[in-house]
Amino acid sequence: MKDRAPQILTKAIDTLHRHKNEFFEKHGEKGMEAEKKAISLLSKLRNELQTDKPINPLVDKCIDTDIWNQYLEYQQSLLSESDGKPSWFHSPWLFVECYMYRRIHEAIIQCPPIDDFDVFRECKDKNFFESQESISILCTHLQQLTRSIEDLDENQLKSEFFKLLQISLWGNKCDLSLSGGKSSSQKTDVVSSLEDLKPFIVVNELEHLWTLLSRYRKTRAKASAVRMDIVLDNSGFELVTDLVLADFLLSSKLAAEIHFHGKTIPWFVSDTTLHDFSWVIEQVKHCGDKLMFQCGVGWENHVKMGRWAYHDHVFWTLPHAYCSMPQVAPDLYAELQKSCLILFKGDLNYRKLTGDRKWEFTTPFHQALEGFHPAPLCSIRTLKAEVQVGLQPGQAEQLTASEPNWLTTGKYGIFQFDSPL
């Protein structure tokens, strides 16, 4: 919070500043005033953070404002009298980090007519353009695969499925909040690096996914009822890897519908909103590359025909651990219960799945989920925060000995599976 968060706020302020002329052209004087106000609110926020001030209740009137303020009261109740109020450096990291992004949103929505400005859009778009070569390679790979899909036997299908899952895993290296908003695009050809990256997968439960999906294929008529959900993480390159995977799931008939879950507000710099989702599909279509164009058209069609559905829910941008979803967002929990398999992308989702607690490394994943079992689920995440469960005895110690920062660099990854008992 001390080092990375102020950098992110400074970047957001700088972005507003650089768009000054655009605001003027669009909205005249009103746009200029709004820009000034937004900058002053964000500077105030940065100052509160850097001087470890108490966490203030939200003042806006959004659908989640009360839930946030109740959660803040709950944080307060955890402290004893002498501890005072929860403050920026004396509160759980997950809570204050989420709170910062919610406060950025609060600042912007107080500044019409620029109240729908996404301060992170520019970095997200840049990540996409800088990764364009890798995206083109991925799209070519997908098109070739789709053409020969009918000829693949069971084993070949499984191997292609695992490849695309690994691409989606390593796509998660490309988030922008870990780098303080600095560029973190994909520049190498990830398809041909998969073998070299395998040793860095510290939990690999992919076989469970295959067992589950191939069982569905055999028991349900033509997989027509198989719904899979992907709880998205970052836009840009990572989102493309997720879309490529989702496309394959349909063309291989491993699934019939894919439901994507994104964020309602700009979140952790690079997370996907509805605007990003549509933007990326549109860009893939118009990049000038023939195979990318075909991918983009296909994806647009999936959306049109309802084979792909995009959902967002306010719960994904609350600070709560997922075990409280049945109480806080019962409608979302009920929706997820309809899924045959839910993929949770990224580090933040993992922190929320496990409540961001200091679990023993050998704690079973099922236990760390603390009752969150809407459907079979799998976390696909590169490690960027110090929480990890489900390791073999001695595994964490070995990793620490060879690489002390293994938990936070994003170099290691997991496929961790859980199924309701």
Ligand SMILES: O=P(O)(O)OC[C@H]1O[C@](O)(CO)[C@@H](O)[C@@H]1O
């Ligand atoms: O995009 P991801 O994979 O969720 O990563 C975001 C992560 O980066 C951090 O900002 C840095 O550790 C974490 O707070 C967060 O979990």
Ligand SMILES: [Mn+2]
């Ligand atoms: Mn993210």
